[in-house]
Amino acid sequence: MRWLPxxxxxxxxxxxSPIAYVVGTFFLLISGWFFxxxxxxxxxxxxxxxxxxxxxxxxxxxxxxxxxxxxxxxVVFLFLVPxxxxxxxxxxxxxxxxxxxxxxxxxDGEVLAGKFLASVAxxxxxxxxxxxxxxxxxxxxxxxxxxxxxxxxxxxLIGGTFLAVGLFVSSLTENQIVAGFGxxxxxxxxxxxxxxxxxxxxxxxxxxxxxxxxDHMDSFTRGLIDTKDLVYYGTFIxxxxxxxxxxxxxxxxxx
Amino acid sequence: MIQVDxxxxxxxxxxxxxxxxxxxxxxxIVGFLxxxxxxxxxxxxxxxxxxxxxxxxxxxxxxxxxxxxxxxxRRIGYLPENAPLYADLPVxxxxxxxxxxxxxxxxxxxxxxxxxxxxxxxxxxxxxLIGKLSKGYRQRVGLAQALLxxxxxxxxxxxxxxxxxxxxxxxxxxxxxxxxxxxxxxxxHILPEVSAVCDGVIIINRGRIVAQGTESELVQQVFPSARVxxxxxxxxxxxxxxxxxxPAVSHVEAVQSRNGGTSFLVESPRDMDVRGELVRxxxxxxxxxxxxxxxxxxxxxxxxxxVAGEETEDAVGVGERA
Numbered sequence: 001m002r003w004l005p006x007x008x009x010x011x012x013x014x015x016x017s018p019i020a021y022v023v024g025t026f027f028l029l030i031s032g033w034f035f036x037x038x039x040x041x042x043x044x045x046x047x048x049x050x051x052x053x054x055x056x057x058x059x060x061x062x063x064x065x066x067x068x069x070x071x072x073x074x075v076v077f078l079f080l081v082p083x084x085x086x087x088x089x090x091x092x093x094x095x096x097x098x099x100x101x102x103x104x105x106x107x108d109g110e111v112l113a114g115k116f117l118a119s120v121a122x123x124x125x126x127x128x129x130x131x132x133x134x135x136x137x138x139x140x141x142x143x144x145x146x147x148x149x150x151x152x153x154x155x156x157l158i159g160g161t162f163l164a165v166g167l168f169v170s171s172l173t174e175n176q177i178v179a180g181f182g183x184x185x186x187x188x189x190x191x192x193x194x195x196x197x198x199x200x201x202x203x204x205x206x207x208x209x210x211x212x213x214x215d216h217m218d219s220f221t222r223g224l225i226d227t228k229d230l231v232y233y234g235t236f237i238x239x240x241x242x243x244x245x246x247x248x249x250x251x252x253x254x255x
Numbered sequence: 256m257i258q259v260d261x262x263x264x265x266x267x268x269x270x271x272x273x274x275x276x277x278x279x280x281x282x283x284i285v286g287f288l289x290x291x292x293x294x295x296x297x298x299x300x301x302x303x304x305x306x307x308x309x310x311x312x313x314x315x316x317x318x319x320x321x322x323x324x325x326x327x328x329r330r331i332g333y334l335p336e337n338a339p340l341y342a343d344l345p346v347x348x349x350x351x352x353x354x355x356x357x358x359x360x361x362x363x364x365x366x367x368x369x370x371x372x373x374x375x376x377x378x379x380x381x382x383x384l385i386g387k388l389s390k391g392y393r394q395r396v397g398l399a400q401a402l403l404x405x406x407x408x409x410x411x412x413x414x415x416x417x418x419x420x421x422x423x424x425x426x427x428x429x430x431x432x433x434x435x436x437x438x439x440x441x442x443x444h445i446l447p448e449v450s451a452v453c454d455g456v457i458i459i460n461r462g463r464i465v466a467q468g469t470e471s472e473l474v475q476q477v478f479p480s481a482r483v484x485x486x487x488x489x490x491x492x493x494x495x496x497x498x499x500x501x502p503a504v505s506h507v508e509a510v511q512s513r514n515g516g517t518s519f520l521v522e523s524p525r526d527m528d529v530r531g532e533l534v535r536x537x538x539x540x541x542x543x544x545x546x547x548x549x550x551x552x553x554x555x556x557x558x559x560x561x562v563a564g565e566e567t568e569d570a571v572g573v574g575e576r577a
Contacts (some may be wrong), residue, residue, distance in 0.1 A: 002358070004355070009341070012348060012352075016343050017343045096337065097339045097340060099300070099305050099335045102304075102305055103304055104353070105325055105329040105356075105358065106328075252324075
């Protein structure tokens with residue numbers, strides 16, 4: 001199990017450089033802004049529903065605050081994750097440290113696992129910080145924790161997917177900007193592909209809907225754990241990691 | 256310990272090394288010598304399992320570097336060219352990472368790291384970020400990481416580059432002290448380095464091995480006869496004739512000497528010293544003796560002869576100079 005030293009090294013590099021702090025700061029700023037806006041609008045609407053009770057029928061905190069917040073957070077991560085993953089392999093290749101890493105007695109899979117798990121750990125840490133928002137809501141009103149937990153599971157899975165794609169793209173290039181932007185482009189494509197489903201019909205519509213990376217978040221935010229979504233994220237992550245390990249292995253063959 | 260057999264590496268149409276074969280015995284220190292771009296780094300990258308060869312095989316401790324790569328990597332310490340290290344890690348943290356990844360047990364890790372820092376003279380910099388270190392310190396941290404885990408074989412690509420003369424002496428004595436327990440292959444284009452630390456020499460030029468052996472073997476191989484440079488105040492033609500008449504002299508040549516005069520290169524069999532005879536000759540003819548010394552005995556001259564000889568042999572050799 002030699003993935004642990006790689007994991008520890010990556011964590012040190014995240015926190016030894018400004019990356020973790022800069023990404024963390026801006027993520028909290030943006031998600032906090034979303035939360036406060038959504039929460040203020042909600043309190044405004046619930047205030048008005050007091051005067052006109054017919055509007056307040058379907059008003060509940062899970063649907064009106066937490067679901068839009070989590071969906072928005074997934075989109076914010078779509079922008080941030082490429083910045084967490086772009087250096088993982090690209091920087092090592094550019095600076096030549098890859099040459100040393102690959103000549104240590106460690107398997108490619110262990111290097112890959114160490115790097116992936118380190119990025120997942122940092123991502124999970126960012127997610128953990130957002131518990132502040134449901135915590136705040138729970139201070140004012142009753143919160144159903146079940147859907148909350150499934151939402152976080154969904155966010156962890158979608159984040160893992162983003163990170164795995166980022167890791168793969170980073171293994172293809174030695175240019176960090178190419179790695180970052182390439183990842184962003186792929187993720188963006190998998191997000192907007194779902195929009196096409198609205199105008200499509202029949203099989204195409206189903207396919208487009210199924211491909212959309214954010215659509216699969218939906219049932220998680222409603223408190224559902226659907227095998228269809230687990231399979232989607234699971235295969236996405238495994239495929240991306242498999243391609244990364246191929247990309248590393250091809251390096252050993254080609255030189 | 257290191258067996259290299261007909262190793263060839265091509266990058267697309269460019270052949271970096273061709274048909275390279277050599278052996279390094281256990282406990283030996285071998286210098287890999289060659290002009291820039293000769294294929295030194297390529298060979299080392301293959302030996303360290305970083306890059307596969309196009310043809311031929313290389314074995315370290317009996318394990319093939321390609322098919323048994325992991326076994327080989329457990330036994331080597333590698334310092335790549337320019338010592339690529341993580342700029343954002345402090346020295347001690349970096350070395351701790353290397354020790355852990357090389358499988359040094361948790362109990363001994365701390366003392367092993369302290370030990371290599373001591374041996375490579377980086378202890379006083381252990382809390383600095385590697386990126387902030389000078390080239391010389393970075394090079395020594397690179398050497399320290401290669402030594403961690405006490406590998407049987409060390410592959411060092413230009414270990415003393417970027418160091419000041421005192422540091423070079425320290426690192427050389429460190430490498431020298433590794434002989435016996437460790438097998439070391441180091442590349443360099445600094446010739447005195449090879450004389451100072453290496454047991455054997457391999458000279459590579461334009462991807463091919465052009466000479467190998469111990470330093471004295473190479474000298475004898477390249478210069479089968481001893482050469483003496485003589486400068487006397489006498490008419491060139493007379494001197495030439497007189498020298499040729501000497502029985503021990505096998506060949507004489509008049510050349511332009513460094514100070515502008517004419518000097519004579521006198522060759523004779525290695526076991527005969529003709530210098531006494533030359534002095535007597537000059538004295539008997541009344542030619543004032545101005546200079547008399549042996550030439551062609553150093554590794555540097557071997558190197559220049561071997562590499563330059565290659566380049567004049569076929570006129571394609573462009574852009575490679577020692």
